[in-house]
Amino acid sequence: MIEMLDPKPDVMRRRDSIVAGLRALLPESGLISEPLRLKPYETDGLSAYRQVPLAVALPETTEQVADVLRFCHKNGVRVVPRGAGTSLSGGALPMADAVVIGLMRMNQILNIDYADRCATVQAGVTNIGITNAVTERGFFYAPDPSSQLACMIGGNVNMNSGGAHCLKYGVTANNLLGLRIVTIDGDIISIGGAHLDAAGYDWLGLLTGSEGMLAVVTEVTVRILRAPEGARAMLAAFRSNEVAGACVDAIIGSGIIPVALEFMDRPAIHACEAYAHAGYPLDAEAMLIIEVEGSAAEQDRLLDKLSEICNQHNPISLRVSQTPEESLAIWKGRKGAFGAIGRISPDYLCMDGTIPTSRLPEVLRRIQEMSVSFGLQVANIFHAGDGNLHPLIMFDANDPASFHAAETFGADILKLCVEVGGCLTGEHGVGVEKRDLMPVQFHGHELEQQRRIKLAFDPDWLLNPSKVFPLPAAPPAILPQAA
Amino acid sequence: MSFAQAIDRTSDEAEASIARVVRDAAASREPLLIEGHGTKAGMLRPVQAARTLSTAGLSSISLYAPKELIISARAGTPLPEIEAALAASGQHLIAEPPDLSELLGDSGRPQTLGGVVATNLSGPRRVAWGAMRDHVMGVRAVTGRAEVIRSGGRVLKNVTGLDLCKLLTGSHGTLGVITEITLKVLPASEATGTLVLPALDAVAGVAALAAALGSPYGVSAAAWLPNDAVPRVAGLEHFRRSATLVRIEEFTPSVAYRLDRLRDELAVTGATILDDRSSRGVWKAIRDVRPLAPRTTDAVWRVSVRPSGGPAVLDALRPKGVSGFLDWGGGLVWLAGPADTQTHAAIEMAAQATGGTWTLMRGPDTLRGSVRVVPDEPSALARITREVKAALDPAGVLNPGRLYAGL
Numbered sequence: 001m002i003e004m005l006d007p008k009p010d011v012m013r014r015r016d017s018i019v020a021g022l023r024a025l026l027p028e029s030g031l032i033s034e035p036l037r038l039k040p041y042e043t044d045g046l047s048a049y050r051q052v053p054l055a056v057a058l059p060e061t062t063e064q065v066a067d068v069l070r071f072c073h074k075n076g077v078r079v080v081p082r083g084a085g086t087s088l089s090g091g092a093l094p095m096a097d098a099v100v101i102g103l104m105r106m107n108q109i110l111n112i113d114y115a116d117r118c119a120t121v122q123a124g125v126t127n128i129g130i131t132n133a134v135t136e137r138g139f140f141y142a143p144d145p146s147s148q149l150a151c152m153i154g155g156n157v158n159m160n161s162g163g164a165h166c167l168k169y170g171v172t173a174n175n176l177l178g179l180r181i182v183t184i185d186g187d188i189i190s191i192g193g194a195h196l197d198a199a200g201y202d203w204l205g206l207l208t209g210s211e212g213m214l215a216v217v218t219e220v221t222v223r224i225l226r227a228p229e230g231a232r233a234m235l236a237a238f239r240s241n242e243v244a245g246a247c248v249d250a251i252i253g254s255g256i257i258p259v260a261l262e263f264m265d266r267p268a269i270h271a272c273e274a275y276a277h278a279g280y281p282l283d284a285e286a287m288l289i290i291e292v293e294g295s296a297a298e299q300d301r302l303l304d305k306l307s308e309i310c311n312q313h314n315p316i317s318l319r320v321s322q323t324p325e326e327s328l329a330i331w332k333g334r335k336g337a338f339g340a341i342g343r344i345s346p347d348y349l350c351m352d353g354t355i356p357t358s359r360l361p362e363v364l365r366r367i368q369e370m371s372v373s374f375g376l377q378v379a380n381i382f383h384a385g386d387g388n389l390h391p392l393i394m395f396d397a398n399d400p401a402s403f404h405a406a407e408t409f410g411a412d413i414l415k416l417c418v419e420v421g422g423c424l425t426g427e428h429g430v431g432v433e434k435r436d437l438m439p440v441q442f443h444g445h446e447l448e449q450q451r452r453i454k455l456a457f458d459p460d461w462l463l464n465p466s467k468v469f470p471l472p473a474a475p476p477a478i479l480p481q482a483a
Numbered sequence: 484m485s486f487a488q489a490i491d492r493t494s495d496e497a498e499a500s501i502a503r504v505v506r507d508a509a510a511s512r513e514p515l516l517i518e519g520h521g522t523k524a525g526m527l528r529p530v531q532a533a534r535t536l537s538t539a540g541l542s543s544i545s546l547y548a549p550k551e552l553i554i555s556a557r558a559g560t561p562l563p564e565i566e567a568a569l570a571a572s573g574q575h576l577i578a579e580p581p582d583l584s585e586l587l588g589d590s591g592r593p594q595t596l597g598g599v600v601a602t603n604l605s606g607p608r609r610v611a612w613g614a615m616r617d618h619v620m621g622v623r624a625v626t627g628r629a630e631v632i633r634s635g636g637r638v639l640k641n642v643t644g645l646d647l648c649k650l651l652t653g654s655h656g657t658l659g660v661i662t663e664i665t666l667k668v669l670p671a672s673e674a675t676g677t678l679v680l681p682a683l684d685a686v687a688g689v690a691a692l693a694a695a696l697g698s699p700y701g702v703s704a705a706a707w708l709p710n711d712a713v714p715r716v717a718g719l720e721h722f723r724r725s726a727t728l729v730r731i732e733e734f735t736p737s738v739a740y741r742l743d744r745l746r747d748e749l750a751v752t753g754a755t756i757l758d759d760r761s762s763r764g765v766w767k768a769i770r771d772v773r774p775l776a777p778r779t780t781d782a783v784w785r786v787s788v789r790p791s792g793g794p795a796v797l798d799a800l801r802p803k804g805v806s807g808f809l810d811w812g813g814g815l816v817w818l819a820g821p822a823d824t825q826t827h828a829a830i831e832m833a834a835q836a837t838g839g840t841w842t843l844m845r846g847p848d849t850l851r852g853s854v855r856v857v858p859d860e861p862s863a864l865a866r867i868t869r870e871v872k873a874a875l876d877p878a879g880v881l882n883p884g885r886l887y888a889g890l
Contacts, residue, residue: 449632
């Protein structure tokens, strides 16, 4: 079990008066403090870790967020911001002495501006909710994390979420124009706006992906894009990971940047096929889903070129969709991957390292070797164009030894990612999950520099503490240090 | 080779000597002017420093992996060298950074990668594909504490820790001396083509650009040039009145198809399509701000506003003797006019009226030293700015005063 900072005894002692003080700042039903009703907030998408918080505040306006933060700051109370609670790295995991600020009631779309191609929404609007609001005019919001039906834009900003289409459209940071934030002092600050380039320091860039440690985001201005005329997918299956990896290289080398380029290994193909019956080739070792965009004629031309490239890599099968329905069928298995793995194994860890794409075959081979030595199954799904790897490690949560082995296996995969020139997390964030691995990627003085920047925003270390940075008391010696 | 080794390759004498200079400067509290080749020294506020610290000695491409869309180079590497290496593999810098030597004075040396990143300067493609800051995947920098720090890495997706790449990009050398940069790059498109719509006023021109950028055709640049600016761009001479320009960069058949569709849908009389060669020349001229042609004594500003607000900025400033043109669909306003505080105040007002920002790109030292070269931040943010500056440069020796007086 991961260590958290010890609860502050004085805060625990003053629980009742803190709850009463917060209740006075919030609308009716805006504060939860009854143990039974706190229970749903005890965990997030990393459900192996649980901790009931001291209270949950559900503000409806930026001003209420400011009131709550000012109160918490004055009273030395820790704060954990939360959107939909879908973080896979434990970014929204509460602490016993912390107030969770849930932003789900701030779910209004404030402004849509087609002429300037942007939309301003409150932090609790879901990712898909933005696209749904602009789809009638043919627009969309580009980043599309797997959890997009549930996850909220405020969480996306804090984790700098990606998705399957970021090879072309970028991640959250590349699709933002402005933020409204509240500091721990309760100051409300607007950053950016509807314009493209801000003057001064890039606060928008620093806040994006800051995992709730610098400020609470209450409003977000995003770029909205006009959707292309159409999109179509193809599927190519190969005899080995090496050949599929070489095919990915050849595609990028051809000058074509597909809008999505997804890689699945044999265990992932089998799991997804058994679940979704998408018609995936079960004799393949590796499979690519490639999607292109444009007019029908443009799609044809690109898919012809891509088929030609795939054919040079001796594919086992090649399936080019002719209709949107066939494209959906190709995507069906991939989109259902989490459900598919869940059917094989009720418990799994979804890892999220990034590697240089050239190292893919070697990394997959070594993950398979680890799988054997840990005695745990793993399936790999991979955003191949940008090197973002998602190994799904299956384990049995009822068996503490199995869970421990899965965690160690996951950590070993992430260390491998760093070793080959990659990083610990491509899009899920560090949270608590990868916190203690940070010294593998960063020198002590580099982490210290990042800590100082957090202190500039949050001098009392109250905003989402126990996340991202190893705890001061953590034993440093057991991990390989960054060279 | 491990990540740390790959990065540490450049941890050589030149970087160590930069760290030594910074350490000495911090110990004696003697400010340093940080520069590459000094091509952007005329931007923002003048820096009062006894010594100059240049990254010119850090010059080489340290890693180029075309199939991984990644290039790393040391900060002092001349940008043309990087562009040539990319072009040899059919790739390019996504943000299309401008060469401002015509505007800022030709130092006789090319701009460096570090200079372009430290100033976060992007060209026409920014409107569709993002700014320099969007493609900085990794940095290495010497902080004011004389420590070498890394942020990001050499992969395309990375959310490990605070994103100091973005904080350092566009920080104008005030938070650290960037020594190495890793960028995402992309294949250059096979072909380029441009639709030119003649004789639209700024409002109608920007409306057409908005329609084009809001179309499904993947427009990669969108600019509006007024009557006086058109003849300054080779290839546009026969457009008598304003020119509204829309660029497509794609595979050859797609360029033809998409420009045809745009011409039909925008339905402006006299619309013309420029071929590949002519398009490339025109957009290079716009990238490098050739349509502006300020007088020798003029100051130059760059104003960033909501795209639909661009025409109002031009209108408000024309009576003050300020001329300009629009890029980024109307959202980037390049302006030239009298180098005095009244004109500067008018620019501030025009930018603020649309919720936008400004940057003083060029002017006499007296003007640069006495006006807000970028907008002041609200007080709560200004406090954070001071704290972050102190966190990275506690002695305040890195380019002091470049962005804000006293910082």
